[in-house]
Amino acid sequence: MKKITILFLGLFLTTVAFSQDSEKAKSLLDEVSAKMGAYKNMYIGFSQTLSNEDAGIKEGDEPPIRGEINLQGEKYNLNYLGNQFIYDGKNLHVINHDEKEISISEGDIEGDDGFVYPSKLLTFYKEGYTFKMGKLQNTKGRKIQYVILNPKDSNSEIIQVELGIDAKTKHIYKLIQTGTNGSKTSFTITKFKNNEDLPKNFFTFNKDKFLSNNYIID
Template sequence: MKKTGILFLSLFIATVAFAQSAEKAKSLLDEVSAKMGAYENMYIGFSQTLSNEEAGIKEGDEPPINGEINLKGEKYRLNYLGNHFIYDGAKLYVINHDEKEISISDNDLSDDDGFIYPSKLLTFYKEGYNLEMGKLQNIKGKNIQFVTLNPIDSNSEIIMVELGIDVKTKHIYKLIQTGINASKTMFTINEFKKNEDLSENFFSLNKTKYLSDNYTID
């Protein structure tokens, strides 16, 4: 077989293998999205760690940042970095306890800065990424299948996203986001609850309460 024929065959096999990997990756994430999205609500306790090899920062050099979030559809209540974020599906309330200030905006947190925000967790992969199956790893006794997501936009602030899926539960276990500055942000889900009994106004801001505590609401 001529070299051109061998090259064409190699490229063809590689293309087919990549397409099959992409299909498997999408199928897995669709299954995860459908399963987790079907819950009435979810509670997620997570930890965040950072690393940047170029800057000499390794994972574990700093203690993890812990946070928690309740999700119901697009609504969420997030406790992160000492602040509270409440999104009721129409307005976003950011509660700064140190300054005793509450800011209100008409939209969810924007993803323009390249960060994957809570309400997009189960759907962000559906647009703007090429998917492929990653490694299967055993982490703390759990079989975690990673899916690699590469942004289609060459100007994206994100170089790569890796989603770790618990093979047994079909839940998201870990998200690793690599930015253009070579830094890695890693979120690990340490606690998960589903279908909790939440009050009707759980995802609403109690303005009266905060005003009585002398908070400023913008």
């Protein structure tokens, strides 16, 4: 009976500790989302790297992919992978400047594959994840607190997300996604600005402008 009691007590304490750790992690994420989401707008410059040890691809083998995004509420203007994405809160416009082709779709990127897109940084964690506190790391003189997120969906193509948060500013610094195929995508914020004076039509798609420049709209 004593052994059973000790075992039960051990399981109970483990469950309580896990629950407290999960609540602490979620509380930190909520604090970050609330702080960054309260800005009138944000500019984020970022770099993205890919590694896959199973495939012999190490981080740094290829130059990082660089991009930038301006966010204002649900609206955003993103330059990424050679394309420009303009979401005006209703429709998503994907502009390929090299091919002069534009596709327009209703609604935002769904992200059904589990990949966390730059436009979803502040909200992706709110549904479909479990949380726990990760390591506290010193990076270039900054204390970065990591939170580990695991998708609840067993069919997700992403098995883990590590979100690095600057412990002082409560801003997101880095996001690392590990896929089911062993690939690891690292997204690092290299430049950050907030509350800038942007043109009124910054998040508006100017159809006439592109048509006059011989763009093809699907």
